Amino acid sequence: MTAHPIEETVAALLPRAKAELTELVAFRSVADPAQFPPSECEAAAAWVADALRAEDFQDVAVLDTPDGSQSVYGFLPGPAGAPTVLLYAHYDVQPPLDLAGWETPPFELTERDGRWYGRGTADCKGGFIMHLLALRALRANGGVPVGVKVIVEGSEEQGTGGLERYAEAHPELLAADAIVIGDTGNFRAGLPTVTATLRGMTMLRVQVDTLAGNLHSGQFGGAAPDALAALIRLLDSLRAEDGSTTVDGLAADADWRGLEYPEEEFRNDARVLDGVELIGHGSVADRLWARPAVTVVGIDCPPVVGATPSVQATARAQISLRVPPGQDAAEATKLLTAHLQAHTPWGARVSVEQVGQGQPFQADVTSPAYTSMAQAMRVAYPGEEMQASGMGGSIPLCSTLRELYPEAEILLIGLSDPDARIHAVNESVSPLELERMSVAEAHFLVNYARSRKDAGERSAR
Structure with missing residues (x-):
């Protein structure tokens, strides 16, 4: 031809x-x-x-x-x-x-x-x-x-x-x-x-503060509230047992109708390690294209190399939330902010800053x-x-x-x-x-x- x-x-x-x-x-x-x-x-x-x-x-x-x-x-x-x-x-x-x-x-x-x-x-x-x-x-x-x-x-x-x-x-x-x-x-x-x-998106930075300054973990650990541990528990509240995104009040059960994404193809494309499960439920297309997805994209905390035995006074993370069609990114931002404020443990002080949003x-x-x-x-x-x-x-x-x-x-x-x-x-x-x-x-x-x-x-x- x-x-x-x-x-x-x-x-x-x-x-x-x-x-x-x-x-x-x-x-x-x-x-x-x-x-x-x-x-x-x-x-x-x-x-x-x-x-x-x-x-x-x-x-x-x-x-x-x-x-x-x-x-x-x-x-x-x-x-x-x-x-x-x-x-x-x-x-x-x-x-x-x-x-x-x-x-x-x-x-x-x-x-x-x-x-x-x-x-x-x-x-x-x-x-x-x-x-x-x-x-x-x-x-x-x-x-x-x-x-x-x-x-x-x-x-x-x-x-x-x-x-x-x-x-x-x-x-x-x-x-x-x-x-x-x-x-x-x-x-x-x-x-x-x-x-x-x-999917749209919202990007938030969340900071947890518990102490006026870091403390020796041997002298104060066990009673002093650890900001990094509080942040970890807070971030864990954003996922169900199977890894699905769970933000209070945000629907996460929509279905995708269209081209499907076979699970084996996805595992290969995503380079998922052998024996490691995918997170969430429903079809891969449901999870990628029709439902919200939260990702912790960064955490400010001491690196392993050079770490000291300290109880951390403050910790910060950046969180991305992908918002599917049919949901409003501004409303999702409000729900995510409220969720973070409601699920912060031990009465720790929490502040949330929005750094990006798109519908x-x-x-x-x-x-x-x-x-x-x-x-x-x-x-x-x-x-x-x-x-x-x-x-x-x-x-x-x-x-x-x-x-x-x-x-x-x-x-x-x-x-x-x-x-x-x-x-x-x-x-x-x-x-x-x-x-x-x-x-x-x-x-x-x-x-x-x-x-x-x-x-x-x-x-x-």
């Missing part, structure tokens, strides 16, 4: 895409000044802005958002009367975590075993490169048939809401007929997938844009049909865009297949998936422009 010119163009552009992704990955763009200097994010934003200008985008701007981060915007005009499509990605990344666990440096793109490794390769610097590849392929084959807006966020991983607040203050900026969020991924490499739902999202997969995407994915993945899955993670901007532009169709695609190991050490992207998804996005833009034109002609008759 003869390849379509779009496929040929994307394949020819892949070496350039690798070189660009190598440059972008090199920026240590973690949007937390306590870990990396803000200049790293600023340099990444400038790189993205220059890339848009090189593609003849207009009105390119580096936007200072209310949380102190920067987002990059650009507009590429389309033919007269054509619809406008917003393409989203983010250039900020998760911290590298355990440097010793990386087989190659996290901020150096390295190819091995058919994949490109480095922090942000899949989540989500690769998503921006995917958008560029799709647009370049169209420009080389007749032109881009829609108006295109691009927004590349600078603090998505922190969940601090900078772009959401900016969009609310400037609602005309991101207005579009369709929105493609390039920050999810295929359920399995080679299986074209759109993400139909996202869940549910897409209408029956909309015309999804039909256009399904057609595009058949071309990019011959012999495969588009699937719809959920995603346990959060993209807070989606709910903001839904509220601002209720008529816009929002699609979620991307490069984060299970082997990508996003948010973990040794994150990677499949160059074949980058190629295929870029082809799919290019064909989607063609299909969507045609469908909107056909719909307009029918309504004019």
